Amino acid sequence: MARFSGKTAVITGSGRKKGLGEAIAKRLAAEGAAVVVSDIGKPRDAATEAAHIGASDEMEAIAHAIREAGGAASTCVADVRNLAEMEALAAHAAATHGSLDIWVNNAGIGYIMKPLMEVTEEDWRAVIDVNLTGAFFGLKAAAGAMLAQNKGGRIVNIASQAAKSGFPHAQAYTSSKHGLVGLVRSAAIELGPEGITVNNVCPNHVTTGLGAWQNEYFARVVGADTVEDYLEAMKNRIPMRRPGLPEDTAAAVAFLCSDDARYITGESMNVSGGEEPH
DSSP states (O other), rough: OOOTTEEEEETOOOOOSSSSSHHHHHHHHTEEEEEEEEOOOOOOOOGGGGGGGOOOOOHHHHHHHHHHHHOOOEEEEETTHHHHHHHHHHHHHHHHSSSOOOOEOOOOOOOOOOOOOGGOHHHHHHHHHIIIIHHHHHHHHHHHHHHHHHHEEEEEEEEEEEGTTTTTOOOOOOHHHHHHHHHHHHHHHHGGGGGGGEEEEEEOOOOOOOHHHHHHHHHHTTTSSSHHHHHHHHHHHHHHHSOOOOHHHHHHHHHHHHGTTTTSOEEEEETTTTTOOO
16 A cells, blocks of 8 residues: 555654554555654663663664665654754655655653652653653644645654553653643644644553563562563453554554544544553
């Protein structure tokens, strides 16, 4: 299929192999979109240490793989916590590929997990700054570019099952993802008349590189004997009997960015195998 032929998509936080962002970029590229692989590129502070970010060389490798498969891709280093960098990212998409039609706010921090009384002010701000403020900055930059083009567009945030339910040791994370529900509901009302849809995708647990770290952390929290035991218990509580895959999230994003979803906006779509039923 070439549903997105002639369109350009930006995916933030897409510079890590085996991550959700990579899967989304590859899916949209496979359906004809020119994609901009974007990530922070290098550590900038204590909250963006090398183990948890998309480095410039990894971003380039993902874009190269997309081009090798016949797609169109460029890279652009940008920090979602900086509005000017988000606006520069939007400008890069239009200047390099001719337009900006799809924007996916995928960048997030899911690796600051602590008991409530151990969470510091710095921890809280780090998570909110990326997951919620970063999504707002991305949405604002994307909407500005799309309004200037006057041909509509699609904006999708990667939220989480944590946008609907609470989880221990994830106070800032859960709050940030709940905040995305309110953000799309409000933005959808304002941008709908301009033909711009704004939605969330809410996956349950996916074992990406970050997901593997979470498996080990929460296996200890719940007292599982092994990570395998923790994953088996997770599988058994999901009606479809498996955790999510990056491709599941990518498919939902592709749908929401397609013409088939042109009348869907302000929604937070669960992609959880039935684990999150509301």
